[in-house]
Each structure stands twice: as structure tokens, then as C-alpha cells.
Amino acid sequence: MFSYEKSSRSLTRFCSGVLLATLPIMGLAQSAGHYGYGEPATEAQIQAWDIDIRPDGKGLPEGSGSVEEGMGIYETYCSSCHGAFGEGMGRYPKLSGGEGSLTEDRPEKTVGSYWPYASTLWDYIHRAMPFFAPQSLTDDQVYALTAYVLNLNYIVDGDFVANKDTLPQVKMPNEDGFVWEDPRPEVVNVRCMEDCKEEVTVSDSAADKNLTPSTTGPLDEGLTE
């Protein structure tokens, strides 16, 4: 099929060398790269898809939402998986609690106990929640939910209103709990070949624990909770 647009573009490419040579003064900074494939992305297209939010607030849109507004939205969209107070249901993630548990045998990694940045909450709710209808909430609803979940974790007061100015100011309890440089290799094993240890003791066995799904026959359905 004949495409006027495509042939017009390839004509431009074909001639661009001549144009560059003859009209340098016009400047063609936005011209195609070496291969010239694809279409230039317009500002409107970039804005529509560029949804990521950074800890410094870069990317946060206009709008706002309060803790109180968040409560109702949370009950409608979130509580069936995350529990009425963010305590989690089944194996769906807990959103609150777990303060001081990170050194315990069963740490609870929640927004309050573990997440280093509040911006991440806005970003994740917006891109992936509610689980069964991602990217269906308005920006104001996402601000309200962010405020509510932060309040569930006692990080902001009940009168907190989240917006693009207030959210980057929120200091998360575990912000300083992370090392962002990989310390590995952190274990040094030596390649010993003979008489490497005195005795060998089996400390634990998976036999008879009855946790292993079948590896033959049909899929093992089992319980998910």
C-alpha cells in the first residue's frame, strides 16, 4: 500500500545530506540520528508515558490528597488485600507495622519499617495499584492514598496533605538503613582440595518436611495462603 507519509520522510532522509551541506545556518539539531529509524517523540507523547517519580520529587504531578480522603479510597480499593490497617491478608504484603523488626528472626518489611523514600509509594501506587486495575486512579487519589498509608505508619499526622511539594519533605524512618554500594564479594572461600575439614555433620534435611510440590504428574495446585 502506498503511504504518502513514509515516502515523504524517506525523501527527507535522502536529501538531508544536501540540505546539511547547503543550509548549515538553519541548524538541524532535531534531525534523525545515524540510522534515522522511528519517529521523533513529541513532548505530549513523552509526558503521557513518563510516569516515574524520584526521591527528590522529580516527576510528581500537580494535585493533592489528604489522609482523610485516602481512608475511603483505601477501604474501597486496598483493604481487601492489605487489610483494614495495612496489616496484610494472606500472603499479600503488609503495608504498616514492623517497626524495629529488621534485626529480628522474622523481620516485617513494610512502608514504615523498610521503605527508604516516600516518593516510591506514590510511584508504585500509581503504576501498579490497585492490583486488579493498575493505572486506574487519578493523581489526586494517588496523593490521598500515599498520605493515608504514611499516616498508617505514623510517619505523617492526620492533617497531612500530600502534594508535589510536601511529599519530598517526608523523611522515612529507614532512609539511612541502606548501603547503595555493593560490598560483594563479601565471602572469601579458599579452594582447598584435600583434608579440608575434620568432620561433616548434617544439620538439617528437607526429607519428610512435606513442603515440596510434586515434580511429576499434573501441577500441584495446593493452597496459596
Add this chain to the structure above:
Amino acid sequence: MLGKLRRLNQAVSEVALKESERLPSNERRRFLRSGLFTAGGAMVGGALGGLSPKLWASETQYPPEIPPWTRSLGPGVVSEPYGVPSPFEKDVIRRNVPWLTADKISSISFSPLQNLKGIITPNGLFFERHHAGRPEIDPQQHRLMIHGLVDRPIILSMEDLQRFPSVSQINFIECPANGGMEWRGAQLNSLQFLHGMVSCAEWTGVRLSTLLQEVGMKPEGKWLLAEGADGAAMTRSIPMEKALDDVIVAFAQNGEALRREQGYPIRLVVPGWEGNTHVKWLRRLEVGDKPWMQREETSKYTDLMSDGTAHGFTWVMEAKSVITSPCPENPVRGTGICQIEGLAWSGRGKVKAVDVSVDGGRNWQQAQLHEPVMSKSLTRFSLEWNWNGSPALLQSRVVDETGYVQPTLAQLKGVRGTNSIYHKNAIQTWQISGDGSVNNVQL
């Protein structure tokens, strides 16, 4: 034409009837009762080839009998226009652990390593991890946007992308949670469920460096954000040094288009780095000056130490190996010579050596590495072992080209504690009992 087909079919039926006379009487009765020899119209090529395996399950395949499949015709060339495995391999499938996650939509499946040969994972058995289920994407409608700190932000159709020069490379992908259920003790008695979150394939696609050159990176562009088009809009921040090194935007896996569960139509392949950085269903690449600290790189995929601090940006999958036979699914078949076989890999480069112990790590022997040995790829190893029937403790230990030696579980737990979840690359111990059965144990 139809008449000819019918005549041909009749002839085949007559031959089949005649053939059945050569069968032992009980076989013959079952064959006649099956009615396959009079099967109608379109069965010309398949009348005999379609016999069910059960029908023929007898001892007639042993010499001096000639097996039925030798005395019949099979289906023709396009009876399966896109091939499927033999029905006898129906147990060789990806499997999941139902109790591991809240929902299968946000879960993981494990490759059946116990059944796989060589280093390439068949596409239908490559382990899968979805954060919001597998989307069904029409490649005609899919677009890749590249923007941010670049001179010429662009939108590419899948046709546009495939016009760029492409490369192929064989790399493993491993989920950092592979084996993560075992920090506190031995739980799963299975190679598949313990280690099956690793697979390896030949990936074909466009180097990320080619695309970034095309859009013209600004000098302050130090980080890249990759984002998927699925319901999780999965994102990871990748430092530019890695992005420009060996990362590709892949559209093919083992010679065919990516499987849907592997990111069709395009995914990132980030060789040697944890699986979740290989963003599937890729729709957006943004160049920035700082990391984005997204959910997957803060609340997930960070390593909690026993002192309560956590390590982030632990991208590399450190060297690891595992014996794939014997293993719980592949017991020792009897005394005498046993081929110990396994797989080794390193996210930092090539496997240099693999050692095997049969006495729980007291003494080690160097195994044979099988070619090809490639960077950030699975490597096969084997060692011949004369098993006398005594209980034994089998282990393998890989050394990679950086000199890193795979640690023991005790060494790893000594540094990480037991809350780490991810990056458990410790030596695996298989306990061989006197009857040849194999169990997962910890020392």
C-alpha cells in the same frame, strides 16, 4: 480427489488389518477393538501413527519382535505446524510452589533442570516471573520510547527496531530469589524448586549502546530507567556503564520470537545481573542523572543484613553451581560408575573450574568442563564417580575467572545472616542414601 483419498484410506485399513494379524492375540484384540483400522476420511497418514501409546504398551518392542512404530506410518510433516514435545515428556514442565506467593498472577515458575541437557533452556521451559501476569501484546501496536537526557527522543515500532544492526549472545538469567527459601534450613526436596529460577538462552536483539548512540546521549546521563508495558509497569534503574557495556534489547530467544511470558515482543537482557533488571515487555527507556529508587530496588531486591541494615544495588549474580544428576529427582540407578553432572555460572564472566566432593567437602576433585564455556552463560561439568553403595554427601564448587570461589552455606550465613532472601549462591549438598535416593540437606 475425495474418491482417491477414500480408496487410499481403505487400502491403509486393509494393510493395518493384515498387520494386526502379526500381533500377539491379546494385542490384536485390543487393536481391533480400538477401531482405528477403520477410521474414517482424513486419517490416511495418521491411521497408524495416531495409535495411543497405551494401546501398544506391551513387550512387543523387544527383539526379536519388531515394534509397531516400525511397521506403520507416522503423521506427515505438518501434522504439528509448530512442533510440540513428545507426549511421553508431559511431566517435563515448569512448576510453581503454591505456598510461595499470594497469587499466581504475581508469582514464579521453575525450570525442570533435572530433565534438561546441555546449557540451552528450551523456550517453553524457561523459568518465568510475572509481577502482574503475562500481558498479550500486539507487536503492531507496541512502541519503545527512548527519552530523557538525550538529543533526539524517539518512538520505535517493532519494525523500526529490527532495522538496527543486531547481535546474538548466550546468557543465563537468574532470579536473585533462586534458593531464597533455604536460608533458615533445608525445606524443598527438589532440584527444580531449589535451583530452577535459572535458565539460559541465545538472545538476539539490538545493543542498547546502538540505540543510545542513535538518540545522542547528553554527558550528564549517568543512569537508565527501563520500564515494562505490563500491569506492573515494572521498572529498574541501571547505571549507564552497564547499559553501554553488554545490554541488549532482545526480540528473539533461541532463534524464535520471544515467548510471551519472556517479554514478547521485546525485553531487556542485562547479562549476569539479577533477573528483574531484564525488564520484559519493554516500552520505555529514560536517560537520567540519578537512580529512581523504584519499589523493586528499595522494598524488594535489597539484601537485609542481620544488623538491620540493607544492601541495595546488588545487581550481579555471583558464581554458583549445582549438581543436576544425581539430585532428588534423579536418584543413583545402582552401584558402579555414576556420571555426576551439573551446571555452573557466574555473573562476573566465565567459569574457570568446578570441583566436586562426595564426602561433604572434606576432599575435592576437579570436574571436567564441557565446551562451550562462555561468559555469563551456563556451563556444564561432569565427573565420573564409582559408587560402592555407601551413603555419600555430594557437593559442587565453582571458581570463576575473577578467582571468586563459591562459598559454603555456613560462610554465607556468617556474613549475611538468615534474613537476606536474595543472592543465595552457597554450595548445595545432596545426601545419597544406601538405596541411591537423594535428599536436600544442609551441613
